[in-house]
Amino acid sequence: MPHGDVKKVVLAYSGGLDTSIILKWLQTTYGCEVVTFTADLGQGEELEPARAKALTLGIKPQNIFIEDLREEFVRDYVFPMFRANALYEGQYLLGTSIARPLIAKTQIEIAEKVGADAVAHGATGKGNDQVRFELSYYALKPDVKVIAPWREWEFKSREALLAFAEENQIPIAKDKRGEAPFSTDANLLHTSSEGKVLEDPSGEVPDYVYSRTDDPETAPDKAEYVTIDFERGDAVAIDGKKIKCAELLARLNALGRKHGVGRLDLVENRFVGMKSRGLYETPGGTILLAAHRGIESITLDRGAAHLKDELMPKYAELIYYGFWFSPEREMLQAAIDKSQQFVTGRVRLKLYKGNVGVVGRESRYSLYDQDLVTFEDGKVIYDQHDAEGFIRLNALRLRTLGQRKRKLKL
Numbered sequence: 580m581p582h583g584d585v586k587k588v589v590l591a592y593s594g595g596l597d598t599s600i601i602l603k604w605l606q607t608t609y610g611c612e613v614v615t616f617t618a619d620l621g622q623g624e625e626l627e628p629a630r631a632k633a634l635t636l637g638i639k640p641q642n643i644f645i646e647d648l649r650e651e652f653v654r655d656y657v658f659p660m661f662r663a664n665a666l667y668e669g670q671y672l673l674g675t676s677i678a679r680p681l682i683a684k685t686q687i688e689i690a691e692k693v694g695a696d697a698v699a700h701g702a703t704g705k706g707n708d709q710v711r712f713e714l715s716y717y718a719l720k721p722d723v724k725v726i727a728p729w730r731e732w733e734f735k736s737r738e739a740l741l742a743f744a745e746e747n748q749i750p751i752a753k754d755k756r757g758e759a760p761f762s763t764d765a766n767l768l769h770t771s772s773e774g775k776v777l778e779d780p781s782g783e784v785p786d787y788v789y790s791r792t793d794d795p796e797t798a799p800d801k802a803e804y805v806t807i808d809f810e811r812g813d814a815v816a817i818d819g820k821k822i823k824c825a826e827l828l829a830r831l832n833a834l835g836r837k838h839g840v841g842r843l844d845l846v847e848n849r850f851v852g853m854k855s856r857g858l859y860e861t862p863g864g865t866i867l868l869a870a871h872r873g874i875e876s877i878t879l880d881r882g883a884a885h886l887k888d889e890l891m892p893k894y895a896e897l898i899y900y901g902f903w904f905s906p907e908r909e910m911l912q913a914a915i916d917k918s919q920q921f922v923t924g925r926v927r928l929k930l931y932k933g934n935v936g937v938v939g940r941e942s943r944y945s946l947y948d949q950d951l952v953t954f955e956d957g958k959v960i961y962d963q964h965d966a967e968g969f970i971r972l973n974a975l976r977l978r979t980l981g982q983r984k985r986k987l988k989l
Contacts, residue, residue, distance in 0.1 A: 657828065712901075835865060
């Protein structure tokens with residue numbers, strides 16, 4: 580777009596080197612006023628240094644926004660996703676994917692508040708995040724101007740970026756000189772690591788890459804038990820104590836870290852068409868998924884449970900691709916939320932050396948009938964002779980097919 584068309588831009592700003600370079604590049608290239616927005620999603624980092632860094636780069640105090648989004652993130656994004664038991668390609672718990680729509684939504688809200696005509700992000704032109712951010716921007720503000728510096732600027736190497744930083748007095752941490760061994764993204768749900776030392780999928784992930792989980796081999800030799808209470812599909816209490824969403828996930832993260840739960844070494848298919856290898860650590864989310872499936876196992880009817888499992892891959896794909904604000908995701912969410920009407924109760928789990936397993940579940944809405952399934956004589960509510968007609972009816976088409984094969988000698 581013509582650079583003169585942008586008067587004020589809201590930048591998704593972490594305070595790190597890359598987004599600081601982007602901030603200065605926006606000022607020098609577009610000559611526009613820059614507003615910074617830093618989201619606290621529970622990444623475990625002190626965010627006030629981002630404010631200080633923005634001030635040193637000439638940003639007005641009233642144009643610096645640091646928003647605590649932890650509770651909203653878990654309540655309105657993570658928990659709805661977990662009601663679906665969402666896993667991308669059967670494994671990935673979507674920790675990065677689910678954070679992007681909330682960041683984009685808040686960024687657009689700030690743009691509306693300050694009268695900005697553009698938004699900018701620091702996602703590269705090879706990854707999924709550029710798609711997730713921009714699809715969300717356009718869904719929420721169709722006429723917004725989007726600036727994606729990694730697709731626009733002329734920098735061809737890390738050295739060129741560092742040279743630009745030095746020319747513009749942007750502080751460079753010593754460990755940022757040269758290329759980092761890998762890049763990370765973190766929030767309350769997970770930490771992801773990719774690039775450099777992880778790019779060869781044949782090599783084992785080095786121990787120093789792990790930051791959110793202890794080594795399962797050195798985890799406690801004694802198992803630990805925990806209970807999680809659910810109401811309408813959402814976790815509400817740990818060991819009988821009700822707590823807010825963000826704190827609940829943080830506590831599960833601490834339990835998972837201690838026992839080495841939630842590590843995933845994955846080669847995935849990016850939306851843009853390439854494969855990538857990533858290391859994901861989702862300790863609390865891994866526990867939560869096991870618990871949610873545990874309570875669903877006794878409260879969901881077979882038909883509803885199987886339909887949910889059929890819908891889940893599509894739902895997970897929509898989140899991974901960046902279509903959180905699409906009508907099809909909202910349609911699926913409505914069906915998933917309806918299924919959670921009676922998903923209420925308590926699940927007991929056992930954590931031990933990287934593993935989490937359900938060892939008990941109970942609910943006042945349970946569909947499990949011990950008298951019905953017992954091998955002992957119970958109530959006369961199921962006549963085993965009825966199974967004969969059931970089987971013969973279900974076998975009818977198979978017998979018909981078999982007769983044809985015999986007739987044609989196939």
